[in-house]
Every structure is written in structure tokens, then in C-alpha cells.
Amino acid sequence: MPPQTPPTAPQTPPPAGSVPKILLVEDEDYIRDLYKRQLDQAGLPTDAFATGAEGLNAIATNHYDLILLDIMLPDTNGLQILKEVKQNPATKATTVVLLTNLGQDVIIKEGFELGAEGYLIKASLTPNQVVQEVKNALAKKQTPAPTA
Amino acid sequence: MPAPKDSSVRTKTSLTTKTSLLFASIAAIPAIITTVLFLLSFGAQIKDSPMLLGLVLAINLIYISLASWAAARFLLRPILELYQASFYLKKGDFSHRLTIKTGDEIEEVADTFNLIAANLTQVFQRLNQERTVLVNQSSKAEAVLSTIPDAVIAVDLNRNINFFNKAAENLTGFSTIQVLGKPISSIFKIFDKKDEISPLTYCPISTTNSDSMLFSRENLELDSGQKQAFVNLTARQIKGGASHNLGCIMTLHDITREKQLEAMKMDFVSMAAHELRTPLTSIKGYLSVFVQENEHKFNPDQMMFLTRIGLSTQQLLNLVENLLNVSRVERGTFSVFRQPIDWIDLVKHSVNDLTNRAREKKITLQYVDSGIAHLSVEADKLKIVEVLNNLIANAINYTHSGGTIWVWVEVGNQEAITHIRDTGIGVPKQALPHLFSKFFRAHDKLEMIKGTGLGLYISKAIVELHHGKIWVQSEQGKGSVFSFSLPISNHNF
Numbered sequence: 001m002p003p004q005t006p007p008t009a010p011q012t013p014p015p016a017g018s019v020p021k022i023l024l025v026e027d028e029d030y031i032r033d034l035y036k037r038q039l040d041q042a043g044l045p046t047d048a049f050a051t052g053a054e055g056l057n058a059i060a061t062n063h064y065d066l067i068l069l070d071i072m073l074p075d076t077n078g079l080q081i082l083k084e085v086k087q088n089p090a091t092k093a094t095t096v097v098l099l100t101n102l103g104q105d106v107i108i109k110e111g112f113e114l115g116a117e118g119y120l121i122k123a124s125l126t127p128n129q130v131v132q133e134v135k136n137a138l139a140k141k142q143t144p145a146p147t148a
Numbered sequence: 149m150p151a152p153k154d155s156s157v158r159t160k161t162s163l164t165t166k167t168s169l170l171f172a173s174i175a176a177i178p179a180i181i182t183t184v185l186f187l188l189s190f191g192a193q194i195k196d197s198p199m200l201l202g203l204v205l206a207i208n209l210i211y212i213s214l215a216s217w218a219a220a221r222f223l224l225r226p227i228l229e230l231y232q233a234s235f236y237l238k239k240g241d242f243s244h245r246l247t248i249k250t251g252d253e254i255e256e257v258a259d260t261f262n263l264i265a266a267n268l269t270q271v272f273q274r275l276n277q278e279r280t281v282l283v284n285q286s287s288k289a290e291a292v293l294s295t296i297p298d299a300v301i302a303v304d305l306n307r308n309i310n311f312f313n314k315a316a317e318n319l320t321g322f323s324t325i326q327v328l329g330k331p332i333s334s335i336f337k338i339f340d341k342k343d344e345i346s347p348l349t350y351c352p353i354s355t356t357n358s359d360s361m362l363f364s365r366e367n368l369e370l371d372s373g374q375k376q377a378f379v380n381l382t383a384r385q386i387k388g389g390a391s392h393n394l395g396c397i398m399t400l401h402d403i404t405r406e407k408q409l410e411a412m413k414m415d416f417v418s419m420a421a422h423e424l425r426t427p428l429t430s431i432k433g434y435l436s437v438f439v440q441e442n443e444h445k446f447n448p449d450q451m452m453f454l455t456r457i458g459l460s461t462q463q464l465l466n467l468v469e470n471l472l473n474v475s476r477v478e479r480g481t482f483s484v485f486r487q488p489i490d491w492i493d494l495v496k497h498s499v500n501d502l503t504n505r506a507r508e509k510k511i512t513l514q515y516v517d518s519g520i521a522h523l524s525v526e527a528d529k530l531k532i533v534e535v536l537n538n539l540i541a542n543a544i545n546y547t548h549s550g551g552t553i554w555v556w557v558e559v560g561n562q563e564a565i566t567h568i569r570d571t572g573i574g575v576p577k578q579a580l581p582h583l584f585s586k587f588f589r590a591h592d593k594l595e596m597i598k599g600t601g602l603g604l605y606i607s608k609a610i611v612e613l614h615h616g617k618i619w620v621q622s623e624q625g626k627g628s629v630f631s632f633s634l635p636i637s638n639h640n641f
Contacts, residue, residue: 030430038437101425105485105530106408123429123465126436 020065020138022046025055025081026099027074031122035068038127044134052076056084059091066095066138068120068130071107079111086115095137163228164220171216179208226254233261242269299379299400302386304393307332307347311397319402321374336372338381340365341480342612352385353395361385367407370400371615373638376486376526378407407483415481421472428468432461470606474586477609484528484613488637491523491564492557498536499555502544510549513540516556523557524637525564531610532634535618538603539568539630546628547572562636563616569629575622583620584608607632 022039026032027050036048047062049055052073059067067085071078078098085091098111098119108119120133183204226248236244242265248258293300294314302311308331312324320327320336327335331347338345345368352361366380383398439454446454476482499515506513543553551571558565575583584604611618611632622628 028426028430031426031433034430034433034437101422101429123425123432127433128437128440 020044021063022134023055023058023062023064023067024048025050025052025067025073025078026070027051027072028070034127035130038131039134042131042135044131044138050074052078052081055081059085059094064094065141066097066134068097068099068134069116070099071104071111072101079107079114082111082114082116095141097134097137164217164224167220167224168213168216171219172212175212175216179212183208226250226258230254230257230261233258237261237265237268242266242272297402299402300397301332301400302397303332303351303395305353305390305395307351307353307395309335310394316400319370319375319377319379319400320372322372336370339369339371339615340367341369342615350381351383351396351398354385367403371526377402378404378483404485408485410481415479417472417475421468424468425465428461428465432458432465435461470603473606473609477606482609482613484531484610486526486528486614488524489527489529489532491525491527491566491634492520493522494529494533495536495555495557495566498533498540502537502540505541506544506553509544509547511544511547512552513544514552514554516554518556518558520557520559523559523564525634526637527614527634528610532614535607535610535632536566538607539632542603543568543570543572543628543630546570559636560633563633564636565631565633567629567631569627571627574624574626574628575620576624580620580622584618 022044024032024035024039024046026035026048029050032048032050036046039046047058047064049058052075055067055069058064069078069081073081082096082098085094085096092115095117096115098108098116099122100108100119101122111119118133118137120130122130125133186204187201229246229248233244233246236242244265245262246258248255296313297315299316299319300311300313301309301316304310308329309327310329312327317323322335332351333347338347338350345365350363350365352363354361361384363381363383368379368381370377370379370381380401380403381398382401383396385396386394389395435454435458439451439458443451473482496515499513503513540553540555547553547570553568553570555566555568558567584607586605608618611634615635616633618630618632620628620630
């Protein structure tokens with residue numbers, strides 16, 4: 001399924017103080033369900049999808065504050081989606097955190113070059129630690145670092 | 149003092165004057181004889197008329213002067229023209245041509261002058277053309293050499309650098325001016341895996357001018373202190389170069405990027421590891437959430453069951469990682485990509501990360517400040533952290549509750565040495581020589597063992613690929629000190 005064309009109207013971010021919305025793109029069913037469960041429970045409503053195409057579709061129709069993006073997806077390379085998100089002016093402010101597993105240093109480096117804000121190693125973190133990392137990333141966004 | 153007269157004018161006058169006087173003196177003799185005869189014949193009348201005498205004398209003088217001067221001028225003019233033409237030649241102006249048509253030897257000399265001038269003009273024209281061609285060829289060669297993506301380096305018979313192209317500058321981080329004339333060994337080192345290769349091997353120069361010697365090897369590591377890269381190196385002795393003091397010419401093809409991509413490539417073991425990780429991550433994740441949400445419902449015995457399931461899962465995960473790394477080390481596809489990193493910072497970080505784990509066992513884990521604030525080493529951050537964590541985790545695992553672990557860094561000869569000391573159970577003497585080999589475990593006390601015995605083997609491989617060393621000092625029952633060295637980087641933070 002070809003990726004959707006970006007939205008024509010620029011997306012307006014939700015009013016300040018509203019609940020942050022998360023997008024999770026992860027093809028492993030058990031992991032995806034578990035992360036969504038924990039994020040929802042932590043007060044971070046999450047839309048979860050198993051393929052890159054569904055993910056892009058969601059991005060085109062909804063606003064997200066943070067995207068958890070698996071790199072190894074069945075239909076596409078996670079970095080491709082990252083690129084599209086970061087190149088589209090309507091979505092490039094969205095925080096993108098890559099979900100990886102060990103032994104992918106070169107991909108991680110490339111991810112940062114493409115604009116990813118961070119990465120999480122699935123095998124090293126418990127789901128609750130993942131939730132904490134997401135909260136940290138969102139907090140960083142609210143209070144941007146002081147300019148040098 | 150008045151300015152000297154233009155020498156040409158002065159000379160011209162003197163030559164003309166000299167010749168005039170010569171003619172005058174020659175002409176004077178018949179003039180005087182004629183006058184004397186005239187006087188003898190008509191002397192009586194003239195004796196009475198001194199005015200007539202004076203007139204005769206005056207006429208003679210005027211005639212002699214004018215005639216001599218005119219004769220001199222007539223004879224000398226072509227010669228003086230030659231003289232002037234010589235000035236043009238002296239100045240380097242070969243365009244001037246003489247037009248002397250006296251029909252005598254002077255005309256011939258003038259023609260020769262013109263011929264010489266014409267020849268010289270041609271010669272200079274040809275030389276200019278040849279020079280333009282050479283300059284063009286030289287800039288063409290330069291343009292080509294500076295656009296070649298491979299580094300091209302030429303050395304003289306003493307292996308001092310005498311040519312260094314733009315790509316070589318990029319590869320080594322040194323500029324041409326910095327390296328010209330310096331021995332190649334002072335600019336960079338070449339390694340094949342962890343063994344250094346001497347310039348005598350990779351830059352072949354022999355005194356016998358027979359078949360040019362060739363060195364060609366792939367997957368070598370270049371370390372210039374400023375930069376590291378993986379290269380394919382081809383070197384050849386320059387045939388007939390001895391007469392021009394040219395020894396050997398090398399091409400270095402940078403394969404760092406290709407190697408990085410290669411390292412990522414999924415071979416069977418990598419794919420297997422990935423497949424194994426997935427369900428293990430699920431088990432770990434679901435168990436962790438389940439325990440956290442239901443802790444209060446379980447009695448200690450039930451908790452112990454769940455805890456052990458969790459620990460075993462973690463062991464499996466570690467084992468998968470270690471097996472993958474061992475496979476890579478064996479197959480030679482394990483590479484480290486080094487960059488300057490702040491070592492002190494990193495060590496402190498690792499100690500921090502493992503402090504909780506130590507605390508769980510009531511072990512004191514501390515970083516001992518040796519007064520070094522920042523230290524820059526060339527290392528692959530992710531991999532070297534693995535080594536550090538492995539050594540500290542081992543120390544925690546093999547130390548009883550209440551023990552202490554110290555971590556500190558000292559600076560040696562161009563290297564940073566990191567020590568991890570514990571008050572644990574130590575290593576028995578017979579186990580010491582086998583400690584860093586595969587699958588060797590010093591003790592069989594199951595409740596203490598969390599590692600798989602692979603950690604030290606991989607740590608050794610990583611440290612050696614960093615061109616460092618790893619070693620241990622230990623006494624059974626007293627504790628151990630594990631140490632490893634890393635080369636210091638020139639980079640300043």
C-alpha cells in the first residue's frame with residue numbers, strides 16, 4: 001500500500017495542557033499490545049499499528065505528540081517513515097523515538113542523522129521503563145532546552 | 149656631478165671623431181704639399197699679401213675638416229646601425245631587423261644579425277609552447293590526483309613522504325604540508341586485525357631494481373592518531389624510481405562505510421539471535437508487568453518463583469547476545485568503529501548505572517577519583533561500555549554481601565588503564581591462564597553464577613580490537629583486580 005500523501009492543511013497542535021497522544025508502530029503483536037496497555041494505563045492514550053502503511057495513514061489523519069517507531073517493519077524500513085515525518089513541515093515537530101534491538105548501531109546513528117530524538121532497546125527495558133522514557137521525552141518537549 | 153652622457157652618444161662621437169682625425173691627417177699631407185708647391189710658385193706674390201696666405205690656409209683647413217667628417221660618416225653609418233641593433237638583442241627584443249644595403253661585408257653582417265634574431269624568436273616561441281603544454285599536463289595530473297577518491301601516497305627510498313593527495317589528507321586528518329618529508333611511520337600505523345604491519349612490509353622497497361615488488365591486502369585498519377579507518381591497501385615499488393629518489397607508491401581505498409554496512413548484514417546467526425530475542429523480550433516484559441501489578445498478592449515463596457523466572461529469562465537474553473558476539477569474533481566480522489570519547493565520563497556513568505544492582509547485594513561500588521577530570525580515548529562507545537559493564541557485573545556477582553568494589557583510571561604510556569578491584573572470592577591459580585577463553589568458568593557454585601563464561605572472551609576480543617590489553621591479578625579468597633588499557637586520543641574535548 002503506497003504511503004498516504006501528507007495532509008494539505010497544516011495540523012494545529014492541541015491546546016496546551018491537553019493529554020498527549022502517542023502513536024506506536026511495532027509489528028510484534030505481544031510487544032505492541034503490552035506497550036499500548038502500559039501507555040494507556042499511564043494516561044498516555046496510544047494508537048497502535050503493526051505496519052508502516054497503517055502508521056503513515058494514522059499520521060496523515062491525526063496529530064501525535066510522540067511516535068514510538070520500530071525499525072524492522074514487515075512492509076517498510078522504519079527509517080523511511082522517520083524521514084517522511086521529519087520532512088513534512090506539518091509533522092516534523094513530532095518527537096520520534098526509535099524502537100530497536102541490540103546490534104543495530106549503524107541504523108541508530110543513521111536515525112539520529114535523520115532527526116530521531118532518541119532510541120530504546122526493547123530487550124533491555126521493561127515495559128514500565130519504556131513508559132518512563134516516553135514521559136521523559138514528552139517532558140523535554142514541553143520545556144525545551146535553553147538556547148545556547 | 150653631472151650625469152654621465154649617454155654612452156652611445158659619446159662613443160658614436162668618439163668613433164666618428166677618431167676616423168675623421170685619421171682621414172684629416174691622411175688628407176693633410178697632400179694638402180700641405182700642394183700648398184707648399186703653390187707657395188713656391190706664387191710665393192713671392194703671396195709673401196707680400198699675408199691675407200692671401202691666410203685665405204689659402206683657411207680654405208685648406210675647412211676643406212680637410214668637412215671632407216674627412218663626411219667620409220667618416222659615410223663609411224661608419226652602417227657599422228653604427230649594427231651597434232644600435234645589438235642593443236635590441238641585449239634587451240631580448242628579437243623583433244628588430246636591420247636594413248643595411250651597402251653591398252659589402254657590413255651588409256652580410258647585418259643579414260647574419262637578422263638571421264640570428266629570427267632564429268632566437270622561433271626558439272623562444274617553441275619553448276613557450278612546450279612550457280604551456282607541460283603546465284597543462286601538470287595541472288591535469290594534479291586535478292586528476294586530487295579528485296581520485298582513493299588516497300595516493302608516494303614515498304622516497306627512505307620511506308619519507310614526497311607525495312600526498314587530497315584524499316590522503318581526508319583519510320588521515322593531516323594536511324600535505326604537515327607530512328611532506330616525514331617518515332610514513334610517523335603519520336599512521338597499519339593493522340591487520342590486531343597485529344601491526346610494519347612499513348617495511350606494506351611499502352616494499354628493495355635495492356635490486358628487478359621486478360617491482362607488490363603488497364596488496366584488504367580489511368586493514370589505518371590509525372593516524374587523528375582518525376581511524378578501514379582500508380584496502382595496495383602498494384608497489386616504483387620501477388626505475390631510484391634515480392628520481394622515488395621509492396614506493398601506495399593507494400588506500402577507504403572501506404569503513406562498507407564495513408559498517410557489512411557488520412550490520414544479517415547472517416544466519418544474527419537472524420537466529422534476532423528471532424530468539426523476540427519471544428524472550430515478550431516473556432521478560434509480560435512477567436515484569438505481571439509481578440509489578442500483583443506483588444501484593446503473592447507470598448514470599450511465590451515471589452521467589454517469579455523472581456527466578458525473570459532472572460533465567462535475563463540469563464537467556466544475555467546468552468543470546470554473547471553467542472552472537474562470539475560467532476562474530478570467530479568469523480572475523482566483529483569490528484569496532486572507534487571515535488574519540490570522554491573516558492572518565494563514561495566510567496563514572498557505568499558505575500552509576502550498576503550502583504543499584506550492587507546495593508541490592510549490599511555491596512559498595514564506588515568510582516575512585518584519581519585526579520583526572522577528562523581523558524580522551526579512541527573507542528567504540530557501545531562496545532567498550534559492554535566490556536566495562538561486564539567486568540563490573542562480574543565483580544558484583546563474585547563478591548559476597550558486604551564487600552567492596554573500586555573502579556579507577558590511571559594514565560600510562562599513551563594509554564588509559566582502567567582497574568576494577570573487588571573483595572570477592574578471587575580466581576583459583578589453575579584457572580588464571582584460561583580465564584579469557586571461551587566457556588570457561590572458574591567456579592561451579594550455581595547460586596553465585598549469573599554469567600555464562602563468555603563475557604571475558606568477548607571483552608578480550610573487544611579490548612584487543614581497540615589495540616589495548618586486558619589482564620587480571622587475583623588470589624583465591626582475597627579478591628581480584630581486572631584491568632584493561634585503551635590508547636589515548638589526540639582529540640581535545
